[in-house]
Every structure is written in structure tokens, then in C-alpha cells.
Amino acid sequence: MSTRHPGLLRRLLTHRQGGAGLLLLLAILLLAAAGPLLWPGDPWEMAAPPMLWPGEDAANPLGSDVMGRDLLTGLVSGARVSLMVGLVSTLIAAVLGTLIGAVGGYHGGRIDAALMRLTELFQTVPTFVLAVVLVAVFRPSVATAVLAIGIVSWPATARLVRAQVLSLRGRDFILAAETYGMGTARLLWTQILPNALPPVIAISSLTIAHAIQTEAALAFLGLGDPNVMSWGTIIGGGREQLVEAWYVCGLSGIALVVTVLAFNLLGEGLNDCLNPHLRSQ
Amino acid sequence: MAGAGTLSAAPAARGGLPPLLRRLLQVVPVLFGIATLNFLILQLAPGDVVDVLAGEAGAATPETMAALRQSFGLDQPVWLQYLRYLGQLASLDLGHSYRLNLPVRALILTRLPPTLLLMVSALLLAIVLGSLAGILAARQVGGWLDTLLSGVTLLSYAVPTFWLGLMAIVLFSARLGWLPSGGMLTIGASHDGLALLQDLAAHLVLPAVTLSTFYLAVYARLVRSAMLELHGADFIRTARAKGAGEWRITLHHAFRNALLPMVTMAGYQAASLLSGAVLVETVFSWPGLGRLAYEAIRTRDLNLLLGILFFSSILVVIVNIAIDGVYRLVDPRVAPRARRA
Numbered sequence: 001m002s003t004r005h006p007g008l009l010r011r012l013l014t015h016r017q018g019g020a021g022l023l024l025l026l027a028i029l030l031l032a033a034a035g036p037l038l039w040p041g042d043p044w045e046m047a048a049p050p051m052l053w054p055g056e057d058a059a060n061p062l063g064s065d066v067m068g069r070d071l072l073t074g075l076v077s078g079a080r081v082s083l084m085v086g087l088v089s090t091l092i093a094a095v096l097g098t099l100i101g102a103v104g105g106y107h108g109g110r111i112d113a114a115l116m117r118l119t120e121l122f123q124t125v126p127t128f129v130l131a132v133v134l135v136a137v138f139r140p141s142v143a144t145a146v147l148a149i150g151i152v153s154w155p156a157t158a159r160l161v162r163a164q165v166l167s168l169r170g171r172d173f174i175l176a177a178e179t180y181g182m183g184t185a186r187l188l189w190t191q192i193l194p195n196a197l198p199p200v201i202a203i204s205s206l207t208i209a210h211a212i213q214t215e216a217a218l219a220f221l222g223l224g225d226p227n228v229m230s231w232g233t234i235i236g237g238g239r240e241q242l243v244e245a246w247y248v249c250g251l252s253g254i255a256l257v258v259t260v261l262a263f264n265l266l267g268e269g270l271n272d273c274l275n276p277h278l279r280s281q
Numbered sequence: 282m283a284g285a286g287t288l289s290a291a292p293a294a295r296g297g298l299p300p301l302l303r304r305l306l307q308v309v310p311v312l313f314g315i316a317t318l319n320f321l322i323l324q325l326a327p328g329d330v331v332d333v334l335a336g337e338a339g340a341a342t343p344e345t346m347a348a349l350r351q352s353f354g355l356d357q358p359v360w361l362q363y364l365r366y367l368g369q370l371a372s373l374d375l376g377h378s379y380r381l382n383l384p385v386r387a388l389i390l391t392r393l394p395p396t397l398l399l400m401v402s403a404l405l406l407a408i409v410l411g412s413l414a415g416i417l418a419a420r421q422v423g424g425w426l427d428t429l430l431s432g433v434t435l436l437s438y439a440v441p442t443f444w445l446g447l448m449a450i451v452l453f454s455a456r457l458g459w460l461p462s463g464g465m466l467t468i469g470a471s472h473d474g475l476a477l478l479q480d481l482a483a484h485l486v487l488p489a490v491t492l493s494t495f496y497l498a499v500y501a502r503l504v505r506s507a508m509l510e511l512h513g514a515d516f517i518r519t520a521r522a523k524g525a526g527e528w529r530i531t532l533h534h535a536f537r538n539a540l541l542p543m544v545t546m547a548g549y550q551a552a553s554l555l556s557g558a559v560l561v562e563t564v565f566s567w568p569g570l571g572r573l574a575y576e577a578i579r580t581r582d583l584n585l586l587l588g589i590l591f592f593s594s595i596l597v598v599i600v601n602i603a604i605d606g607v608y609r610l611v612d613p614r615v616a617p618r619a620r621r622a
Contacts, residue, residue, distance in 0.1 A: 121314040124601075125594045128556030129574065130318075133590050136578055137326045213441050217560055220443055221578055235444060242447060243455040250451075253444035261439035 011273040018269015024262035032083055035076030043069060043077040043229040051245045065234070065248045066241045075255050078231035082259055085146055085230075086212040092150025093211075094204050097157025102188055102196070104158070105165030112162075119155045127152040131214060135223045142225045145218055149211045160203055164196035198274035205267030209260045216256050231256045304605060308598050315594045316370045319587050320363055326583075345379070375588035380580045385588035388573065395465055396569030399562065400554055402489040407496035408543065414497070415504025415539075416531060422509065430501055437498040442557050446491040446564035453487060460487050463566035488565040492557050496550060500543055507539035544608050551600040555593050 012018040041047060047070040054063040054071070062071040104115035122130075134148035168174060169192075177191050218224060219232025231252045238248030331349045369376070375385035418427040454462035461484050466477070508531070511517055520534050555570075562571030570589060577585040 117310065117314070121311060121318070124311055124552060124597050125315060125318070125590070126552045126555040126559075126597060128553075129559060129590050129593055132559070132574065132578065133322065133583075133586050136581065136586055137322055137583055139327070209439070216441060217443060220560070221563060221575060223578060235447070239447065243451060246448075246451045246455075249444065249447050253441070253448070256441060256444065257436070257439045260441075261435070264435070264438055 008273060012266075012269050015269040015272055017265045018273060021262045021265025021267075021269055024258060025266060028079055028083070028259050028262060031076060032079040035073075035079065039070070039073050039076060041070060041073050043074040045069065047073070051241065054247055054251070062251060063245075063247060065238060066245065067237075071234070071248060071251060074229050074234050075231070075252060077229040078234060078252060078255065079259070081142070081228055081230040082212045082215060082256070085142065085149065085215040086208040086263070089146045089149035089153065089211045089215075090204050090207045092147065093153035093207055094157055094200060096150065097154035098161050098193070098196075098200060100154065101158035101161025101163075102165050102193060105162035106169065106184070106188055106192065115158075116162075119158050122152065122155045128214065128217065131218060132221065132223060135218055140218075140223045140225060142228055145215055145223070145225065148218075149214050152214075153207050153211060157200060157203055157207065160199055161196055164199060165192055168192050168195055199271070202267055202270040202274050205263050205270055209263035209267065212256070212260055212263070301602075301606075304602050308602070311598055312370075312595065313367075315591055316367055317363075319370075319591055320366050322587070323366075324359070370591065375591065376584045378577075378582055378585045378588075380577075380582040380585070385585055388585065389570065389588060389592050392568065392570045392573045394569075395567055396555075396558055396562070396571065398485070399488055399492065399567060399569060400558055402485055403492035403558075404496065404547065404554065406489055406493040407500050408547070410493075411497045411500025412504050412536070412539075412543070414501040416508060416536060418501065419505045419508035419512075420531070427505075430505070434498040434502055437494050440494070441560075442491055442495065443560040443564050445494060446488070446561055449487050449491055450564070460484075462487075463564075465568055484567075488561050488567050491564070492554070492561045495557070496554070499546065499550075503542055503546055504536075504539050507542050508535050511535045511538055540611050541608075544604060544611055548601050548604040548608075551604070552597045555597060 012022055046067060047064065050064060050066050054061065057063075062075065064070055065074070100115050100119065104112040131148040131152050134151065135144050138144045138148075174187070174191055177187055182191070215224075215230065216232035216235070219230045220236040222236060224230050224233045224236070234252040235249045235256075238245065238252070242249060331346055373386060375389070377383075378385050378388060381388060414426075414430055418424075418430045421427060450462045453460050463484075465484050466480055512535075514535075517530060517534055520530050525534070558569065559571035559574050561567065562569045563575040566572060570593060574586060574589050576582075577589065
């Protein structure tokens with residue numbers, strides 16, 4: 001990306017919010033990557049006396065939950081799950097949204113009308129309830145969570161891409177390519193999409209943030225993968241002893257907030273750096 | 282992000298239908314789409330439809346399963362099953378919950394009032410407090426209140442409501458003991474009249490505030506930017522030239538116009554508010570639709586879940602129609618041409 005937008009990284013780093021988001025995100029990535037090496041172990045395994053408070057024992061720096069499972073190991077596992085689910089489901093949403101928005105915006109007419117009806121439908125249905133139904137019907141697992149979140153998250157991207165394509169549609173260079181005799185698919189792929197993409201990247205950062213929240217909420221309701229320890233799973237389990245051991249819910253929630261905040265800040269930064277003209281509005 | 286074409290404020294009153302009726306007719310394709318979505322989910326689910334509807338719940342006898350297969354006409358082509366399904370939903374027959382042994386529609390309708398109460402309280406809180414914060418922040422851009430507001434906004438976008446609710450329980454119910462931690466009324470206490478209302482209000486505070494936090498931040502930001510945009514407007518300058526006081530200008534002239542984007546925003550957020558209610562109700566054991574959904578998840582009562590999905594979508598559509606009406610009240614320019622004739 002940095003080759004196509006020279007200096008994007010530098011611009012992001014000097015941007016107050018974007019820079020903060022990038023640094024936070026690096027810290028989380030580092031935790032997710034190096035965590036299993038520094039604190040090895042199965043997050044499901046009983047590794048300490050139950051309900052050990054943070055700081056009580058150096059072997060379990062963040063304490064343990066009701067079942068004596070090490071909280072730090074769980075948080076590291078949760079970071080990996082959140083990042084993975086957030087990235088993959090957003091990729092699905094971005095591809096779906098770009099496809100639907102580009103086809104609708106380019107073709108116009110009936111195809112566009114039908115696709116817009118579909119988009120409106122997905123914006124009318126309470127998306128979280130739809131995700132809950134999808135995961136419950138197709139059995140809870142990481143794969144169904146990723147798919148369900150991807151399926152409910154594309155409308156915003158589709159609308160954005162459609163608007164972009166509509167505004168690019170009448171530009172001279174597009175008309176020139178059409179006059180050339182360039183086919184529709186090639187025109188969309190080589191001329192329109194590269195120009196419509198920067199805002200998609202910015203909005204995708206916000207989509208990741210929302211996807212991570214949705215995954216946590218699903219796991220909190222007991223719709224998480226039964227074999228995977230995610231932040232939502234820890235919060236859902238910690239609810240049983242909410243008052244006596246509130247640090248279990250508290251710490252995993254803070255991890256969640258920091259991660260979502262990082263992607264939100266990064267999204268704001270990307271938005272400013274990639275579409276400077278939008279900012280002046 | 283523009284929402285569903287909820288505010289089709291176009292004054293094109295062709296055909297001369299009353300606006301409400303015209304709006305209701307627009308709802309039909311949406312309901313049709315939602316019903317189709319439900320049918321698709323049922324078709325794609327592992328096992329056949331009856332397995333999903335009754336078998337998963339594990340509460341139906343083999344006889345009822347056989348009878349169900351018969352009534353669904355699973356031996357018939359898919360399009361016929363589809364038509365039959367649409368017919369059922371059109372007559373608002375959402376099927377049966379085999380776990381609770383009650384019709385799904387009845388279950389949903391008894392849980393609706395608490396959810397509506399929660400959603401309306403949260404929305405009102407968000408609008409009133411959000412406007413206040415936005416107006417105050419816009420009066421002094423860069424002041425301490427403005428800085429605080431942007432910090433809180435940033436944070437509230439990142440904090441998951443269910444976690445906020447849990448932390449609120451720890452602080453306000455467990456540690457400080459100010460408010461009850463869950464439920465809608467004190468169990469066993471037979472209050473009546475004012476005492477009953479007080480009890481209800483005490484139980485409502487935490488869930489409503491938790492649900493409203495995110496929207497409060499959204500409205501505060503919206504009002505702030507709307508107020509700033511209006512700052513240099515001609516009619517504001519005129520009002521100032523006439524010698525109107527600052528507060529009168531702010532409230533009577535500027536804020537009335539800042540209301541418009543807020544009403545639009547409320548329309549876009551109906552669906553997300555309902556999604557939020559599911560989580561908040563789960564945290565606070567608030568006996569509404571969301572809590573019902575949580576119970577359905579726990580018992581794998583999939584037909585009940587599908588019914589809740591269908592019904593809550595209808596609810597969003599109804600809320601959007603209501604907000605259209607509010608928009609007409611707030612902004613007379615949107616009045617349909619029919620009225621002018």
C-alpha cells in the first residue's frame with residue numbers, strides 16, 4: 001500500500017488520531033504474536049487457585065478466573081481471536097460490499113434498484129439479531145461467526161462504493177476508456193475500482209472495530225466457538241462471579257475497548273489522510 | 282452512512298394516496314424480503330426444516346415431528362413450501378415454540394412492552410442529554426466541556442454496551458448499593474400506585490442509561506456540529522441584529538434547526554437500538570424481547586429466534602414510519618403536496 005500512496009504511513013503517524021491508533025494497534029499485534037511465546041499454556045487449563053486477584057502471584061500476573069484459568073493467557077488468546085475474526089469478516093464484507101456497490105452503481109437501472117432494495121433490507125433488519133440467528137442456526141464456531149458478521153456488515157461499504165462509482169461514472173477518463181472499447185469488467189476493475197478504493201480502506205477499519213465488538217457480544221451470549229477462548233467468552237463466564245471477581249470482566253473489557261478504539265482512531269486517520277478533500281466539508 | 286430509504290421525504294404525492302397509507306404500502310416489499318431471508322435460513326440450515334424448528338429444541342415428540350413434516354409439506358417442491366411459509370407469516374402466524382409450548386406470537390407480544398419502554402427511555406435520555414451537551418460544547422469550541430465531550434464520544438464509540446452494563450452493576454448496585462442490579466420490578470413486593478412506578482423507575486435507570494450512552498454521544502456530536510454550522514447563518518445574524526439574547530438565539534433559532542439531522546439520525550438508528558436492547562436486557566435481566574432472545578439461544582429454540590428476528594424487523598419499519606411523521610411535524614417543508622392542493 002505504501003508504494004501506491006507514497007508517504008501514507010508518515011502522514012498517518014503525524015496525524016494525531018491515526019498515529020495513536022497505529023501505535024495502539026502495533027501493541028495489540030505484538031501481544032497477540034508474542035503472547036503465546038511469553039506466557040505459554042492452554043487458556044482453558046486450570047493453572048492457579050480460582051479467583052486469584054491480579055498481582056497476588058507473579059506466576060499469574062493478571063490473576064485467574066472462577067475455574068482457576070490464567071487470565072493473561074486467556075486475554076492473549078482473545079486478542080488473536082478478535083483480530084482474526086475482525087480481519088476476515090471485514091474482508092468478506094468489503095468484497096461483498098464493493099461487488100454489490102460497484103455493479104449497482106455502474107449498471108444503474110433495474111439491477112441497481114434491486115441491489116439497493118437488498119441493501120435497504122439488510123439495513124432494516126437489526127443486524128445483531130440477524131447475526132445471532134445465523135450463528136445459532138448454523139452452530140457456533142469461529143467460521144460461522146466470521147461468516148455471519150461478514151454477511152451483516154457489507155451494506156455501509158456497498159453504499160459508499162456505489163456513491164463513488166456514480167461520481168466516477170461520468171468522468172472524462174472513464175468516458176475515454178469506454179470510447180476505447182474497454183469491456184465492462186475490465187473498466188470496473190482497472191479504472192473505477194482503484195479510484196473508489198481509498199474510502200473503502202478507511203471505512204473497513206471502522207468495520208473491523210464493529211466486527212470485533214459483534215464477535216465479543218456473540219461470545220458473551222454463549223454463541224462463541226466452544227473450543228476458542230475469546231474476550232466475549234471470558235466476560236460471559238466472569239458474569240457468574242461478577243461482584244466478587246469483577247477484574248475478570250473488567251480486564252477483558254478493557255482489552256476489548258482498547259482494540260476497538262485503536263481501529264476507530266486508525267479509521268479516522270485513514271479517512272483524513274486518504275480523502276483530504278472530504279475533510280474540508 | 283445513509284440508512285434504509287427511511288426518510289423518503291420526496292413530496293411526490295402521485296396517485297393522491299394519503300401519506301400514511303403510501304408509506305404502509307412501501308413496507309410490503311421489506312416484509313417480503315425479511316420473510317424470504319427467514320425461509321432461506323431455514324432451507325440452508327443443517328437438517329430439514331422440522332429438525333430446525335422442533336428437533337433442535339429436543340422437546341417435540343416423534344408424533345408432532347411427523348405431523349409437522351406433513352403440515353410443512355416437505356414432500357412438495359421448494360417453491361410451494363415457500364408460498365406456504367409466506368402465507369403463514371402474512372397471517373402473522375409465527376409458529377410454535379416447542380420449548381415453552383406456546384405460540385411464538387403470544388410470547389413475543391407479552392415481551393414487547395418492556396422492550397419499548399427501555400428503547401423509548403434510552404432514546405429520550407440520549408436526545409435530551411445529548412442536545413444539552415452538544416449546545417453547551419458548541420457555545421465554547423475548544424473549551425473544557427468541548428474537549429471532555431470529544432473524549433467521551435471517542436470512548437463511548439469503543440465501549441461495548443454489555444460490558445458497560447456489567448461494570449455499572451458492579452459500581453452502582455454492588456459497591457454503592459444505589460440501584461437494583463436487574464429485573465423490572467422487585468420480586469415479592471406488592472407495590473401499587475406511586476410505589477410501583479418508583480420501583481419500576483429504579484429498575485429502569487441502569488439499563489436505560491447504559492443503552493443510551495452510545496446514542497447520547499452521537500447526538501451530542503451531531504447537535505454540536507449542526508449548531509456550529511448555523512452559527513454564521515443569515516437568520517441567526519438577523520436575530521442577533523434584532524437584539525435577541527444569546528440563549529434565545531441558541532434555543533429558539535439555532536437549536537430548532539439542529540433538530541432536523543437529529544430526527545433523521547434517530548430513524549437510521551432504530552435497528553441498532555433494538556440490537557443494543559438485546560444485549561442490555563440480557564445483562565440486566567430486563568424481561569423484554571432481548572431477554573427472550575437470550576433464553577431462546579440458551580435452549581436452542583430456533584423457531585422462537587426466527588420469530589423474534591421477523592418481528593423486530595417489523596418493529597424497525599414501524600419506528601421508521603413514526604419518525605417520518607415526526608419529521609413532518611418538525612419540518613413543515615416536507616409536508617406532502619397533497620395537503621397543499
